[in-house]
Amino acid sequence: MASNSFPNLDVEAGNNADLLDGKGYQPALYLALANSGIGPARLRSVEVAYKDKSVNSLAEILAACCTKEPSESLHHTPHFFSGDTRGSMLQAGKKVNLFVWGKAADDPRWDRLEKARQEIRVTVCYCSVFDECYVRDSRKNEPEHVEACPVSKTPYGVGE
Numbered sequence: 327m328a329s330n331s332f333p334n335l336d337v338e339a340g341n342n343a344d345l346l347d348g349k350g351y352q353p354a355l356y357l358a359l360a361n362s363g364i365g366p367a368r369l370r371s372v373e374v375a376y377k378d379k380s381v382n383s384l385a386e387i388l389a390a391c392c393t394k395e396p397s398e399s400l401h402h403t404p405h406f407f408s409g410d411t412r413g414s415m416l417q418a419g420k421k422v423n424l425f426v427w428g429k430a431a432d433d434p435r436w437d438r439l440e441k442a443r444q445e446i447r448v449t450v451c452y453c454s455v456f457d458e459c460y461v462r463d464s465r466k467n468e469p470e471h472v473e474a475c476p477v478s479k480t481p482y483g484v485g486e
Contacts, residue, residue: 330365331365331458332363332454333363333454334363335362335416336359336362337358337360337448337450337464338356338359339356341353341355341356341440353428353429354427354428354429355429356423357446358422359448360420361420362418363418365455366415366454367454368413368415368453368454369411369422369451370412370413370451370453371449371451371477372411372481373478374424374482376442376446376447377391377445382482382483383482384425387439387446388435391442391445392438392439410481424448424482424483447464447465448464450462451475453475458471460472461476
């Protein structure tokens with residue numbers, strides 16, 4: 327029976343995403359979770375880290391890697407931040423963006439984040455509808471089966 331539902335979450339990251347602002351594709355950095363498996367995945371915990379330091383929002387990622395002035399904020403550039411995804415169901419074939427951040431010509435942080443994004447790690451724990459749970463670490467090729475999802479010390483999506 328469980329073979330009828332085997333969700334598989336992949337971590338996607340890139341530098342070109344549709345900002346859904348009516349202008350089509352624009353340069354934008356994004357980080358997303360995509361369910362490439364069979365059956366929905368219940369997201370139990372999502373952790374994002376930059377250089378192994380956990381962060382809970384795009385603003386914290388930028389503060390860790392890319393901000394030189396404390397007054398710099400995200401408010402003058404188009405961006406999307408997922409918020410807390412714990413408990414949500416991700417259907418097979420669908421994805422959820424953790425963040426999408428459009429490029430602004432006068433914001434050097436975008437280029438800094440573009441260079442630093444290879445050092446962003448995502449760890450997500452999710453379960454099938456049959457409560458079979460898995461941990462996916464973006465540094466590994468396959469998810470690991472676990473008895474239960476660990477509680478995250480710094481859950482992504484509770485900041486900003």
